[in-house]
Amino acid sequence: MAKGKLTDRQRRILDYIQDFSTDNGYPPSIRQIGASVGISSTSVVNYNLNRLVEEGFLDRDKNVSRGIRLTDKLLRATGNLGNVIRVPMVGRIFASEPVHLPSTDSPMFGADEAIEITRDMLSSTDEVFALEVKGDSMIDAMVSDGDIVVMKRDYHWRNGDMVAVWLRDLEETTLKYIYHEGDTIRLQPANPTMDPIIIEDPKHLEVQGKVMLVVRQLA
């Protein structure tokens, strides 16, 4: 019952509700919906609205005029709500220590500090958190003191990703582009004038997260 397909009419209804709401600041009435979609009968509109509720696109309140509300799910899909997401600021990052990862269980949203980012800046919004860069130790990654790096807790990576790695031997954290090359791993600085690090034994490094975004606020 949950995953039925939407009819064309129902899609038009959703569109209309959304347009009307953003235009007027309140949702349309059943009769207005009918008029716009070309349904003469209020009961048919009512019927379709209830179907949309079952499908999870709408919420309705009984006996309330215009008691209709687009679901978060839908608003997110159309980008009209969750266009802004709050990314928790969970700490700092510097060369001399591994990245302090937020504990998995603790709700990341409990963090009192957070930065707001528009959704289209991030290709993924799961498991993301922000760190403030302290010191100039990341300049070879073209990241300076005070920058904010948004990371995703993700130990899988693909060639060309920029990752935060903890180098066990050197005992330092660094941000590098990472590449698999045969049996070795190449860590490439973002600064093209600098030389890569070649890691013979993957055991010597620990990928702590993928860098999704770097933000530098100047003025």
Added chain:
Amino acid sequence: MAKGKLTDRQRRILDYIQDFSTDNGYPPSIRQIGASVGISSTSVVNYNLNRLVEEGFLDRDKNVSRGIRLTDKLLRATGNLGNVIRVPMVGRIFASEPVHLPSTDSPMFGADEAIEITRDMLSSTDEVFALEVKGDSMIDAMVSDGDIVVMKRDYHWRNGDMVAVWLRDLEETTLKYIYHEGDTIRLQPANPTMDPIIIEDPKHLEVQGKVMLVVRQLA
């Protein structure tokens, strides 16, 4: 008539409308407002609503249930609207040419391309535009190929601002921290390992804008 002061009741009404709307996705009815604010008579609520319209805090639609809408003015004041601003992407920036500034008269919002930024990332939202960095010529500013710089068209600057300058002699654009030092101007690269440029004659440089934000999308 425009600038009357709001009574306490009217303020509570505005608060309630806002809270109710965000909670329910649609505005409250007149009777709901009355109940929450402690007004037994619908006509009194109606009266106050009309006063709020006169003051410019509300819009109303006649004979429409819940036909009430908070003004942009109010939404902006409470920070519930414009949290996201669209910054027009007006071009690219590279060393070999001056910054291509958007023409002052043309509405910057006509730009079809734009990036969305949360308001709290920018200290100012006037006259801001975005440029994409092409090439590696800005690495001494810790800015890499593909980065997006958000600038403000502003020829006034203060010590420590990062600005885009066109160096007439060298015929190149560069991003530097700028400082007034007596009669000369010092342009300091963001990369602390690099040396500053000292400009003896201010005529030799042209400040084209202030860098407000640098964004780098990785994944």
Added chain:
DNA sequence: CTTGACATAGAACGTATGTTCCGCTAGAAT
């Protein structure tokens, strides 16, 4: 063919809701 689920249409109904009118009070203006 029959059945049943689904979608639609029209009409009637009940009520939630905005509108309007009349009356009252307190305070400022005349």
Added chain:
DNA sequence: ATTCTAGCGGAACATACGTTCTATGTCAAG
């Protein structure tokens, strides 16, 4: 004191709106 206005309360009214019921047509399953 009188007048005028802003603000409030109550009640009646008109209607915008959601709900419900009956009827019709379609189409795939039996």
